[in-house]
Amino acid sequence: MRLLRALRREPLDRPPIWFMRQAGRYLPEYRELRSRYSFEEAMRSPRIAAEITLQPLRRFDLDAAIVFADIMTPLPAMGVPVEFAPGPRLAPVELRKVALLRELDPSRVDFVAEAIISARASLDPSVAMIGFCGGPATILAYLLEGGGSQDHPAFRQAMEYEDPSDALGVLARAMRVYLRSQIEAGAEVVQMFDSWAGLLSPGKFRQWAVPAARDALDDLGVPTIYFAPGATHLLESFHEVGATAYGVDWRLPLDKSWQLVGGQYALQGNLDPGLLLGDSETVHAATIRVLEEADGRRGHIFNLGHGVRPDTPVANVETMVKAVIGWPSAASGATSRVGRAT
Numbered sequence: 259m260r261l262l263r264a265l266r267r268e269p270l271d272r273p274p275i276w277f278m279r280q281a282g283r284y285l286p287e288y289r290e291l292r293s294r295y296s297f298e299e300a301m302r303s304p305r306i307a308a309e310i311t312l313q314p315l316r317r318f319d320l321d322a323a324i325v326f327a328d329i330m331t332p333l334p335a336m337g338v339p340v341e342f343a344p345g346p347r348l349a350p351v352e353l354r355k356v357a358l359l360r361e362l363d364p365s366r367v368d369f370v371a372e373a374i375i376s377a378r379a380s381l382d383p384s385v386a387m388i389g390f391c392g393g394p395a396t397i398l399a400y401l402l403e404g405g406g407s408q409d410h411p412a413f414r415q416a417m418e419y420e421d422p423s424d425a426l427g428v429l430a431r432a433m434r435v436y437l438r439s440q441i442e443a444g445a446e447v448v449q450m451f452d453s454w455a456g457l458l459s460p461g462k463f464r465q466w467a468v469p470a471a472r473d474a475l476d477d478l479g480v481p482t483i484y485f486a487p488g489a490t491h492l493l494e495s496f497h498e499v500g501a502t503a504y505g506v507d508w509r510l511p512l513d514k515s516w517q518l519v520g521g522q523y524a525l526q527g528n529l530d531p532g533l534l535l536g537d538s539e540t541v542h543a544a545t546i547r548v549l550e551e552a553d554g555r556r557g558h559i560f561n562l563g564h565g566v567r568p569d570t571p572v573a574n575v576e577t578m579v580k581a582v583i584g585w586p587s588a589a590s591g592a593t594s595r596v597g598r599a600t
């Protein structure tokens with residue numbers, strides 16, 4: 259598996275490619291399914307979730323599938339009802355009450371494990387299956403705010419001026435249980451999306467978000483990827499999470515981010531998903547720029563700097579994928595794909 263080899267930082271002819279939110283609304287076949295099933299129904303049906311997981315793989319020659327679920331998926335099983343509208347909506351939970359949430363019983367999220375088993379069975383053996391969860395700090399942000407928010411004032415207050423350690427401990431344990439169930443079902447890699455960690459100051463990131471993320475990811479037996487967007491000021495502390503690889507956004511050139519994260523780690527990223535809304539020349543040039551910044555270094559995993567936007571033309575995604583798959587020969591005019599290893 260090309261993704262696993264990149265995570266081990268073995269030499270490869272080209273980087274592996276997959277992208278965040280690859281199973282989603284930019285695909286007409288996803289929208290067609292969603293016209294018949296709600297997000298909730300689709301996610302809770304292993305058959306439909308597996309089908310959505312596979313949709314991008316039927317179109318593009320990707321190196322990984324990511325299970326169709328959401329970072330908020332385990333919350334109802336912990337006693338917090340969540341609606342998707344389409345972003346997560348829930349009644350806000352106070353910090354001290356988060357610490358009292360029920361432990362996650364993995365049998366209550368078995369639909370995710372079953373979607374993984376089902377999707378894995380249909381995937382080519384060269385394609386890796388990725389499981390995922392939210393970062394404990396990010397889940398806490400959603401719980402305290404009751405959904406998405408511009409600047410998450412309740413979350414920042416809790417993290418900067420209060421002691422969120424009990425709440426984060428509960429969430430870290432739940433994420434660990436959730437990831438374990440996905441790994442048992444066949445996920446070969448897991449990614450943690452810490453989407454709101456970038457709101458924190460470096461000191462509080464290191465004091466609270468990092469230990470919680472580390473506790474959830476430690477010693478899971480498979481390679482782990484820690485991704486936090488909008489976290490340029492935190493890149494130098496990412497390694498304290500103890501993941502195998504780190505995912506970075508587009509705010510810095512890839513080589514600069516890699517230097518800050520540490521050249522000894524595999525790095526995932528970082529095409530700006532906004533550029534996928536442009537014309538195909540822009541997409542091609544932007545893809546090549548990321549590949550050039552990575553400069554063939556071992557451990558580069560090609561991805562976007564954040565999730566693909568729902569208004570992205572499918573043809574642009576195809577242009578991006580083909581540019582990566584053809585690299586470096588297609589960039590210099592040749593067309594053959596010699597020695598494509600699996």
Ligand code: CP3
Pocket residue numbers: 277278279280281282283292297324325326327328329330342344345346390406451453565
């Ligand atoms: O990447 C994949 O293809 C796997 C599926 C996946 C979803 N959500 C499905 C989804 C993954 C990995 C996620 C992660 C997720 N969910 C994150 C972390 C990544 C990030 O963007 O920072 C966050 C913050 C969420 C929370 C969330 N879920 C939001 C903010 C929204 C609404 C806005 C949006 O981007 O769609 C959702 C709903 C959601 N999760 C959809 C999908 C396909 C759209 C639902 C629909 O209307 O069909």
